[in-house]
Amino acid sequence: MVALMPPILVLSGLSKTYAGGHVALDSVDLEIRRGEIFALLGPNGAGKTTLIGAVCGLVRPTGGTITVDGVDAIREPRQVRARIGLVPQELSTDMFEHVAHTVGFSRGLFGKRRDDAVVERVLRSLSLWDKRDAKIMELSGGMKRRVLIAKALAHEPDILFLDEPTAGVDVELRRDMWKLIGALRDSGVTIILTTHYIEEAEEMADRIGVIDKGRIILVEEKQTLLAKLGRTEARFTLAAPMTALPADLADWPLALEDDGGTLRYTITAAETETRGLAALVRRLDALGVDYRTLDARRSSLEDIFVDLVEKGA
Amino acid sequence: MNWTAVRALYMFELARTWRTLFQSILTPVLTTSLYFVVFGSAIGSRMETIGGGSYGAFIIPGLMLLTILSESIANASFGIYLPRFTGTIYELLSAPVGVAETLLGYVGAAATKSVILALIILGTARCFVPFEIVHPFWAAGFLLLIAVSFCLFGFILGLWADGFEKLQVVPLMVVTPLTFLGGTFYSIDMLPEPWRTITLFNPIVYLVSGLRWAFYGTADINIAVSAGLTLAFMAACIVAIAWIFRTGYRLRT
Numbered sequence: 001m002v003a004l005m006p007p008i009l010v011l012s013g014l015s016k017t018y019a020g021g022h023v024a025l026d027s028v029d030l031e032i033r034r035g036e037i038f039a040l041l042g043p044n045g046a047g048k049t050t051l052i053g054a055v056c057g058l059v060r061p062t063g064g065t066i067t068v069d070g071v072d073a074i075r076e077p078r079q080v081r082a083r084i085g086l087v088p089q090e091l092s093t094d095m096f097e098h099v100a101h102t103v104g105f106s107r108g109l110f111g112k113r114r115d116d117a118v119v120e121r122v123l124r125s126l127s128l129w130d131k132r133d134a135k136i137m138e139l140s141g142g143m144k145r146r147v148l149i150a151k152a153l154a155h156e157p158d159i160l161f162l163d164e165p166t167a168g169v170d171v172e173l174r175r176d177m178w179k180l181i182g183a184l185r186d187s188g189v190t191i192i193l194t195t196h197y198i199e200e201a202e203e204m205a206d207r208i209g210v211i212d213k214g215r216i217i218l219v220e221e222k223q224t225l226l227a228k229l230g231r232t233e234a235r236f237t238l239a240a241p242m243t244a245l246p247a248d249l250a251d252w253p254l255a256l257e258d259d260g261g262t263l264r265y266t267i268t269a270a271e272t273e274t275r276g277l278a279a280l281v282r283r284l285d286a287l288g289v290d291y292r293t294l295d296a297r298r299s300s301l302e303d304i305f306v307d308l309v310e311k312g313a
Numbered sequence: 314m315n316w317t318a319v320r321a322l323y324m325f326e327l328a329r330t331w332r333t334l335f336q337s338i339l340t341p342v343l344t345t346s347l348y349f350v351v352f353g354s355a356i357g358s359r360m361e362t363i364g365g366g367s368y369g370a371f372i373i374p375g376l377m378l379l380t381i382l383s384e385s386i387a388n389a390s391f392g393i394y395l396p397r398f399t400g401t402i403y404e405l406l407s408a409p410v411g412v413a414e415t416l417l418g419y420v421g422a423a424a425t426k427s428v429i430l431a432l433i434i435l436g437t438a439r440c441f442v443p444f445e446i447v448h449p450f451w452a453a454g455f456l457l458l459i460a461v462s463f464c465l466f467g468f469i470l471g472l473w474a475d476g477f478e479k480l481q482v483v484p485l486m487v488v489t490p491l492t493f494l495g496g497t498f499y500s501i502d503m504l505p506e507p508w509r510t511i512t513l514f515n516p517i518v519y520l521v522s523g524l525r526w527a528f529y530g531t532a533d534i535n536i537a538v539s540a541g542l543t544l545a546f547m548a549a550c551i552v553a554i555a556w557i558f559r560t561g562y563r564l565r566t
């Protein structure tokens with residue numbers, strides 16, 4: 001249903017060549033759906049921060065267009081920026097400011113009337129309420145990161161960009177943050193985040209985009225992606241090494257490894273119906289192929305990601 | 314126009330000033346007092362009167378400018394350089410504000426501080442020498458114009474600088490010497506040629522002279538020329554800043 005609504009953010013042909021001549025974005029086309037959590041994955045230097053910067057007004061695109069609900073972000077920056085919140089990758093804060101004060105400042109900067117109730121709600125949702133009168137320099141790194149999130153939320157944006165929100169955040173806090181991001185999505189905020197923790201994308205995202213060398217190489221529904229590319233892999237350590245695969249097994253996605261000592265089975269999610277692991281095990285038993293150990297696992301998003309980027313390279 | 318943002322930026326900058334209030338006030342009070350002790354009393358008592366008033370009264374406009382020019386440049390440049398340096402400028406750049414809001418906020422706050430400092434110097438001076446201001450409205454208007462102009466100039470400096478040294482070099486190496494040589498402690502009519510003519514190329518001369526006219530009704534240079542040049546300088550600064558914002562120079566990569 002969400003897919004039928006017009007996208008909230010559309011990038012088309014978005015390009016950025018930095019002054020030094022480096023092409024950081026190479027004609028990026030991307031549509032972000034209203035109310036979704038979109039995870040942008042990619043190796044260091046892929047162009048994630050540049051892409052976010054272009055939408056938020058930190059980077060001047062050298063080509064292409066950005067539209068938010070049909071409004072051109074480059075021609076009508078005010079209208080667009082008032083709706084967007086940005087949590088930058090770097091921890092840049094006003095060290096001498098106090099927490100609640102700096103959040104109130106952000107709200108005013110974005111043109112919203114002072115509202116202490118909103119500031120309180122935001123601070124509470126980030127477990128910062130107890131620290132509201134603390135100076136930012138007295139906070140730990142994870143708390144500073146949350147202050148940046150609070151600042152980005154102070155003007156109640158519809159679209160939130162989170163550039164590596166959980167970098168340097170401990171495990172427990174990361175789970176809290178996932179919950180918070182989920183709650184924000186439930187309240188109708190569209191969220192675009194970048195991360196190097198694939199489990200994070202796997203946990204939270206509705207859709208996943210992969211960027212490499214300034215090009216979007218894949219955009220897919222997370223579930224579809226997992227189903228389409230997610231593989232099951234199994235290794236049978238054979239009791240007696242084989243020199244070649246028996247003809248009876250020719251139809252199966254099998255390969256011999258370790259000089260015939262290991263039988264490797266790899267299958268995509270789509271094929272498991274007819275050639276599932278259980279069926280293979282029965283088949284091997286019927287053929288009298290004996291094995292000592294069986295080690296099976298389903299590939300994660302991480303494998304998919306590494307695969308994609310390596311293929312691209 | 315995003316007035317809420319103007320207010321937020323202005324209050325933020327004033328609060329930053331407030332945190333260093335003590336140094337900010339103490340320095341001009343102390344330097345002004347020292348100048349009066351050294352120039353006003355020790356040397357001034359041996360000087361003949363200039364322009365009808367006492368030497369102590371004569372140097373007040375120049376002394377005020379000495380502080381206002383350097384403080385305006387220093388505060389305004391630091392105000393915008395700091396967020397560039399720490400990276401917090403991302404917020405300003407991603408906010409729905411343009412050059413007008415930014416200038417009203419940053420330059421407005423810096424100019425406010427300059428005007429407060431000017432009044433403090435005036436009060437301090439009054440403790441040392443009696444004087445009366447002939448054209449109080451002109452004096453107030455001209456001071457404000459100078460404060461705003463040099464805060465704008467400082468703002469440009471803060472946008473252009475790529476290190477803390479550069480922030481200090483311009484006020485210290487350019488503006489303060491020019492102020493000293495600009496007739497702060499003497500009337501340029503006292504200079505022999507060709508020094509008098511050379512001095513006329515020093516833009517600070519016009520500021521000192523203009524302010525002195527507002528204070529005492531006499532000046533080396535016509536007030537219209539002084540005010541016109543200052544206005545032109547302010548306009549040039551605004552044009553330069555508008556260009557910087559339009560092209561994103563040093564702001565947006």
Ligand SMILES: Nc1ncnc2c1ncn2[C@@H]1O[C@H](COP(=O)(O)OP(=O)(O)OP(=O)(O)O)[C@@H](O)[C@H]1O
Nearest residue numbers: 018020022024043044045046047048049050051566
């Ligand atoms: N201001 C700049 N000037 C020149 N080149 C830049 C600038 N900022 C980024 N780059 C280059 O553009 C490319 C993309 O950088 P970007 O910061 O967008 O990557 P990223 O995907 O966010 O990486 P990371 O995961 O490390 O944060 C990099 O090669 C980087 O060196």
Ligand SMILES: [Mg+2]
Nearest residue numbers: 048049089163
């Ligand atoms: Mg990045």
